[in-house]
Amino acid sequence: MPVTDKIRDLNTVKTMTAEVLECSNHHRWRFGDAVTTLMRKVSLEYENQLESLLAVPYGRKMLNEFSSDLHDALFAYLVSMQWVGWGDCEFGPPLELPDDSGIYALSLIAYLGARLMDDAIDHHLDYKGQFQSFYGYLTEKSGRDQAAGISAAAGHFLITASIRRMVKRGSLNTACSVMQLYNPVFAGALCETGVNEIAITPGLYRSVIRHKAVAYDRILHVVFFRKAEPLVRERILSFLATHSEYSQWLNDLSDEADDRSRNQMSILKVTGMDRDKLINTILKSFLELWNGAGDLHPDIRNVMAVRLNDSLKKLTRADGWGPGFPNDAG
Numbered sequence: 001m002p003v004t005d006k007i008r009d010l011n012t013v014k015t016m017t018a019e020v021l022e023c024s025n026h027h028r029w030r031f032g033d034a035v036t037t038l039m040r041k042v043s044l045e046y047e048n049q050l051e052s053l054l055a056v057p058y059g060r061k062m063l064n065e066f067s068s069d070l071h072d073a074l075f076a077y078l079v080s081m082q083w084v085g086w087g088d089c090e091f092g093p094p095l096e097l098p099d100d101s102g103i104y105a106l107s108l109i110a111y112l113g114a115r116l117m118d119d120a121i122d123h124h125l126d127y128k129g130q131f132q133s134f135y136g137y138l139t140e141k142s143g144r145d146q147a148a149g150i151s152a153a154a155g156h157f158l159i160t161a162s163i164r165r166m167v168k169r170g171s172l173n174t175a176c177s178v179m180q181l182y183n184p185v186f187a188g189a190l191c192e193t194g195v196n197e198i199a200i201t202p203g204l205y206r207s208v209i210r211h212k213a214v215a216y217d218r219i220l221h222v223v224f225f226r227k228a229e230p231l232v233r234e235r236i237l238s239f240l241a242t243h244s245e246y247s248q249w250l251n252d253l254s255d256e257a258d259d260r261s262r263n264q265m266s267i268l269k270v271t272g273m274d275r276d277k278l279i280n281t282i283l284k285s286f287l288e289l290w291n292g293a294g295d296l297h298p299d300i301r302n303v304m305a306v307r308l309n310d311s312l313k314k315l316t317r318a319d320g321w322g323p324g325f326p327n328d329a330g
Helices: 011-054 060-065 069-080 082-089 101-122 134-142 144-168 172-193 202-224 230-254 256-261 275-292 298-319
Strands: none
Touching: 011 069, 011 082, 011 101, 011 144, 011 275, 011 298, 069 082, 069 134, 069 144, 082 101, 082 202, 101 134, 101 144, 101 172, 101 202, 134 144, 144 172, 172 202, 202 230, 230 256, 230 275, 230 298, 275 298
């Protein structure tokens, strides 16, 4: 179906939206308490590991003798961003995965280390207006140039320190998987910085996103699902990789004004693309993704519905339209 077709008005969109909401709610009803328990374990492990790693630059004794504003600002920002790891936790109880929160927390620290470096490259003063970034704090203290250097250095330190700790804990294969993924992540980040002055073709945009956003999210996924049954793991990883790509389109839609003000790469800059075409493309892609999961176990598909339900609600907020979306959506 051409993306110019008004797919947003089709009954299939309404049907998908209702199904996704119902499945999402069923997952919450059946596994909500267990998921919350797992998230709390990951959160506790994450904050403990983070506190331990951030003591390294100063030494524990020195931290006990004085409070570093720099340390406190970095810790506060990273604690505020830990929610990025909670989505995978939704899969834990349905898959009956063993508790592996210690290693997963380290992968989350490595993931957010890259976030600190991306903040420095893209000059993110805050996270979508909700709270100040570490780079934003540094900019107020010392200006953009020095802030970028410090934020990038902090990110690099956390990446290498978390991977080193994985190795020390005997998870060499996991550490190698994370290290391998950083090659495409930073290749994508470097490519993105050089495309603002040229025409962005669909192929170029897709290449950058698959290197940067998709590989970036995969850092968390390959660690969280490493002990899942292989065939199930591959299906879930494929779903999540595809959803990461579509989520980037959705982010570009939501962040259009901010991206334009900072001359950031966006799918809306791709030749021939506009908001209406993009919305129809996103909806068509969500339909295909949801239908493609139809043969999976209902418990797994229900978790996927949680992801899609969140995305559909975000699309409603970004575009300001409601046809086909239940008013009480989750």
